[in-house]
Amino acid sequence: MFVFGPLRILQLALAAAFAACLPVAAGAQGAGLGAAGELVDPDVLRVCADPSNMPFTDKSGEGFENKLAExxxxxxxxxxxxxxxxxxxxxxxxxxxxxxHCDVIMGYAQGDELVQNTNPYYRSTYVLVLPKGSGLEDVETIEDPRLKGKRLGVVQATPPSSNMAVAGLMKTAKIYPLTIDTRLAPSMAEVMIKDLKAGTIDGAALWGPMAGYYVRKSGLDLVVVPLVKEKTGSRMVYRITMGVRPSDQEWKRTLNRVIKDKQEDINRILLDYGVPLLDERDQPITQ
Structure with missing residues (x-):
């Protein structure tokens, strides 16, 4: 089971691991994947998406993956x-x-075998979100001794939780649920930022794209610290791709060409949403 990705990818992977144990859907069986050619609509970009998962996708079309799809x-x-x-x-x-029913998932962590990955179109990281003026704003790692005794918010089973356990921070942590239906409840990232404002927690460990978006939306004076200097525990940095069917080789090549040719435009979309972008040396991309 692929259990090490960022929050939304981890949710997807849990669903995918379960799906892999079930029979293929009737529509896929009848279509003859791999034998009758690629079943990619030539006129309409058919996107598989969550209807309420900001900042990624939303029925309103306001997510950055909606913009990327356009x-x-x-x-x-x-x-x-x-x-x-x-x-x-x-x-x-x-x-x-x-x-x-659709031909592409716009955001999928590299390395999972259920879908075929395109080339990655961004790298991002888990981050610490800390209030300015707290004396913690220059903390760079979960292992920093100044975090001892602090109440950090973390989503259950995500990579920062294992690093926090190694650092002895879970005793005072506030644990947020991994799986929620965001059609019925707010994103845990949004809840954590509100808890920071209320002083319920002293900091939050979050997947960077979610943190960047909700920090900007909050208007609060917060510091977003990329967790790129961790020396132990889980890795924090992930490459994000688009996901297509294993049979759709030409479609993957087409998307790879778009990623290569329009990388600067893609970066601008992501940066407009506060996504912390990293190059291959873990240095921030700012434009």
């Missing part, structure tokens, strides 16, 4: 973008991409 549609000559909406829970891949 860019991809334009660059591949598609006339429009159409979504298959399904919550990021058990059965996501089975009921969307594998059922041939």
């Amino acid at each position: 860019l991809v549609a334009k660059e591949t000559g598609r006339k429009s973008v159409a979504y298959t909406w399904f919550p990021m829970v058990m059965g996501f891949v089975r009921n969307t991409l594998r059922a041939n």
Whole structure:
């Protein structure tokens, strides 16, 4: 089971691991994947997405993956973008991409075998979110002794939780649930930023794209610290790709060309949402 990715990718992976144990959906069986050619719509960009998962996707079209989908549609000559909406829970891949209802998942961590990954279009990291004026704003690692006794918020089973356990910080931590239905409840990232404002927690360990977006939205005076200097525990930095069906080789090559040709435009979209972008040396990309 792929259990080491960022929060939303981890949720997807749990769903995918379950789906892999089930029979292939009837639509996929009848389509004859791999035998009858690639079942990618040539006129419409068909996207598999969660209907309420900001800052990634939303039915309103306000997520950065929505904006990225518009860019991809334009660059591949598609006339429009159409979504298959399904919550990021058990059965996501089975009921969307594998059922041939859509042709691409816009954000998927590199390295999982359930989908075919394109080349990565960004690298990001888990971060610490800390209030300015707290005396903690220059903390750079979870192992920093100044965090001892502090109440840090962390989402259950995400990579920072293992590093916090090694550092002895889980006794005072506030643990937030991993799996929620964001159609019915707010994102845990949003809740954590509100708890920081209320003083319920002293800091938060979050997946960077979520942290960057909700910190900007909050208007609070907070520091976002990329966790790129951890010496023990789980890795914090991940490459994010688009996910397509294993049979769709030409479609993957098409998307790879878009990523290569439009990387600067992609970066601008991500930076506009506060996504912490890293190059291959873990240095920040700012433009």
